[in-house]
Amino acid sequence: MSLEIRQVKDKDTLRQFVQFSIDIYEGNDFFVPPLVYDEIATLSRDKNPAFEHCDAAYFLAYREEKIVGRIAVMINHKANNVWSEKNARFGFVDFIDDPEVADVLFYEAENWARFRGMEKMHGPMGFTDFDYEGLLVDGFDQIGTMQTIYNYPYYVDHIERLGYKKDQDWYEFLIKIPKEIPERFVRVAEIVKKRFRLNVVKLESKKDVWPYAHEIFELLNRSYKDLYGFVPLSKAQIDYYVNMYIPMLRLNFLSLVLREEDNRLVGVGIGLPSLAKALQKSGGKFLPTGWYHLYRALKGNDNKVLDLLLIGVDPEYQGKGVNALIFSQFIPEAIRLGFEYAESNPELAVNNKVQSMWDDLEARHHKTRRAFIKDL
Numbered sequence: 001m002s003l004e005i006r007q008v009k010d011k012d013t014l015r016q017f018v019q020f021s022i023d024i025y026e027g028n029d030f031f032v033p034p035l036v037y038d039e040i041a042t043l044s045r046d047k048n049p050a051f052e053h054c055d056a057a058y059f060l061a062y063r064e065e066k067i068v069g070r071i072a073v074m075i076n077h078k079a080n081n082v083w084s085e086k087n088a089r090f091g092f093v094d095f096i097d098d099p100e101v102a103d104v105l106f107y108e109a110e111n112w113a114r115f116r117g118m119e120k121m122h123g124p125m126g127f128t129d130f131d132y133e134g135l136l137v138d139g140f141d142q143i144g145t146m147q148t149i150y151n152y153p154y155y156v157d158h159i160e161r162l163g164y165k166k167d168q169d170w171y172e173f174l175i176k177i178p179k180e181i182p183e184r185f186v187r188v189a190e191i192v193k194k195r196f197r198l199n200v201v202k203l204e205s206k207k208d209v210w211p212y213a214h215e216i217f218e219l220l221n222r223s224y225k226d227l228y229g230f231v232p233l234s235k236a237q238i239d240y241y242v243n244m245y246i247p248m249l250r251l252n253f254l255s256l257v258l259r260e261e262d263n264r265l266v267g268v269g270i271g272l273p274s275l276a277k278a279l280q281k282s283g284g285k286f287l288p289t290g291w292y293h294l295y296r297a298l299k300g301n302d303n304k305v306l307d308l309l310l311i312g313v314d315p316e317y318q319g320k321g322v323n324a325l326i327f328s329q330f331i332p333e334a335i336r337l338g339f340e341y342a343e344s345n346p347e348l349a350v351n352n353k354v355q356s357m358w359d360d361l362e363a364r365h366h367k368t369r370r371a372f373i374k375d376l
Contacts, residue, residue, distance in 0.1 A: 002063070003061055003062070003063055003068075003100060004062045004063075005059055005060070005061055005104055005105070005108050006059070006062065007057055007058065007059055008057075008058035008059070008060060011040075011044075013060070014043060014044070014058070015040060016060070017043070017058055017060055017070050017092075018034070018036050018039045018040055019036065019284075020060070020067045020069075020070050020094060021033075021034070021070065021094050022034075022036075022283065022284045024094050024095075025150065028150075029143070030140065030143050030144060030150055031144060031150040031280075032143065032145060032146060032148075032150060032275075032276045032279050032280060033279055033280065033282070033283060033284035034146075034279075034284055035279070035282075035284055035285075035286060035290075036284045036285060037286060038244070039284075042126070042127070043056075043058065043072070043092070048127065048240070049236035049237045049239070049240050050076075050127035051127075052234060052236060053077050053078040054074055054075065054077065054078075055074065055075045055077070055116070056072060056073065056127075057072070057073050057109075057112050058070070058071070058072045058073075059072075059073075059105060059109065061095065061101050061104055061105055063101075068095065068096045068098065068101050069094065069095030069096060069104075069105045070092065070093065070094050070095070071090055071091075071092065071093045071095075071105040071106065071108070072090065072091050072092035072093070072109075073088055073089070073090050073110075073112050073113055074088065074089045074090075074091065074125075074126070074127060075087075075088050075089070075113065075116060075118060076089065076127060078231050079229065079231040082231055082232075083229070085119075085120070086117060086118050086120070087119070087120045087121070087122055088109075088113030088116070088122075089122060089123045089124075089125040089126070090106070090121055090122075090123035090124060090125075091123050091124045091125050091126050091131070091132065091133070092124075092126070092132070093123070093124055094151070095155075095158070097152070097154045097158075099158060099161070102158035102159070102161075102162065106159075106162050109121070110374075110376055113376060114376045119375065119376055120373055120374065120375055121164075121373070122371055122372065122373040122374070123135075123372065124149060124371070125371065128231065128233065128237065129224065129227075129229065129230050129231075130241060132147075132148065132149045133149070133229075133346075133369075133371065134148070134149060134169075134170045134346055134369030134371055135149065135155060135156060135159065135372065136148075136149060136150060136151050136368075136369050137156050137169075137368050137369060137370045138367060139172070139366050139367030139368060140152075140153050142174075142366050143276050144276060145274065145276055145345065146274075146275045146276060146279060146307070147307070147309065147345050148172070148345070148346065148369070149369065156370075159372055160372075162374070163374050164372035164373065164374045165372060165373060166370055166372060167371045167372055167373035168228050168229075168348065168349070168350075168370070169369070169370050169371075170346030170347060170348055170349060170368070170369045170370075171346070171347050171348075171355065171365050171367070171368055172343065172344055172345065172346055172347070172365070172366060172367035172369070173343075173344040173355075173358055173363045173364060173365055173366065174341055174342075174343055174344075174363065174366045175308075175342040175343070175344065175358055175361050175362065175364075176340070176341055176361065176363070177306070177331070177335060177339050177340055177341060177342060178335075178361060178362070179335065181327075181332055182331075182360045182361070184324075184360050185324045185327050185328050185331065185360070186328060188324035189321070189325045189327075191321065192324060192325055193325065196259070196317065196320065197260040197261065198257050198258065198259060198260065198266065198267075198322070198325065199257070199258050199260055200255060200256065200257055200258075200325055200329060201256040201258055203251045203254060204251075205251075206247075206249075208251075209246060209249060209251070209254065212265060213242045213246050214239075214242060216256075216265065217233055217238040217241060217242065218238070218265075219265050219266070219267075219312050219314060220268070220312045221233055222312075222314055222315060223312035223313055223314060223315065223318075224312065227348060228348055228371070248272065248298070249270065249272070250271075250272060250273070250298065252333040253270065253272060253306065253330055253333060254268075254270055254271075255267070255268065255269040255270075255326040255330065257322055257325050264314075266313065266314040266316070266317045266322065267313045267314065267317065267322040267325065267326060268310075268311070268312045268326075269310070269311045269312075269323075269326035269327075269329075269330060270309045270310050271307060271308050271309060271330060271334075271342070272298070272306070272307050272309055273297055273298055273303045273305070273306060273339075274297065274303060274306065274307050275294060275297050275298070275307070277293075277297065277303075278294045278296065278297035303339070304338070304339055304340040304341065305339065305341050305342070305343055306330075306334055306339045306341070306342040306343070307342070307345070308330075308342050308343065308344050308345060309345055310345065311323060311326060311354075311357075318353070319353060323357050327357075344363075346369055349368075
């Protein structure tokens with residue numbers, strides 16, 4: 001049965017491209033589907049401002065008119081300029097366990113990149129660090145999060161067989177919420193506040209967040225600038241993510257650390273009740289009932305897991321205990337609301353400073369994901 005590769009050219013086929021990533025995991029207890037609407041927006045040139053400096057193509061593999069695989073290939077020209085590279089990225093990749101399917105998908109993606117002068121292919125990555133990145137290589141029996149890729153173990157075998165090598169790993173941790181805030185966090189938080197004259201903002205309502213919305217992402221640009229593959233967000237991208245994420249935030253798990261002398265934002269921590277099970281119930285669809293499951297999850301109803309989405313600290317204050325200020329707010333709220341565990345998002349395996357945050361907590365490294373690279 002011969003294979004056929006077709007490039008996605010219209011919105012109906014793009015929807016099929018996204019839906020395949022959900023259908024292939026039907027019955028899997030650990031896969032967390034994306035919201036179809038958001039995924040389509042990410043991949044749409046007329047909606048995602050990353051296309052100001054990115055090119056992309058999407059391919060579907062068919063066997064007897066049935067979709068059996070998909071892959072996206074992207075060139076982030078801004079990233080290539082920042083890092084002095086000629087790299088293409090693969091991502092949004094799924095396929096049945098068939099070497100012929102994997103071969104033809106990657107052959108098409110690599111040829112597209114090679115024709116445009118690229119020298120290497122790496123991934124899985126997206127347009128930005130806020131997209132899915134890193135293939136799961138360990139922890140296949142752990143439920144995913146709304147921010148991460150889940151994939152079958154055989155993906156690793158096929159990608160390595162095609163000549164891709166490890167480029168970078170990320171670790172994820174499952175952290176047990178303590179019964180009380182560790183004394184070290186309290187002590188360090190007080191010292192840091194006095195020594196560096198810092199304050200944690202008290203947010204009374206969602207409208208109090210909006211004056212800081214753009215500043216949060218500007219801080220992330222400064223905080224993450226030296227991390228693997230990171231590219232500063234443009235103003236248009238910041239606007240895009242502000243409108244996407246700020247309405248979802250819960251004040252209990254939004255920590256903003258300001259410098260007293262000028263109210264400059266120097267630290268931010270964002271957590272969210274896990275949406276994993278709600279997204280599973282929704283099947284990736286907001287309507288007709290997906291919104292209800294998501295609403296209940298955000299309210300914390302029967303939700304015992306807190307997702308630690310991100311922590312960003314201005315480079316001037318990194319390594320000075322600002323994280324303790326953030327956790328001294330998060331932990332009491334998590335205890336009060338009955339959360340039992342927190343799940344970290346991916347942390348670079350080489351970033352020992354970040355992983356040291358869990359030293360005073362009961363934390364288990366339960367997932368590893370990987371970026372691969374190949375010379376073209």
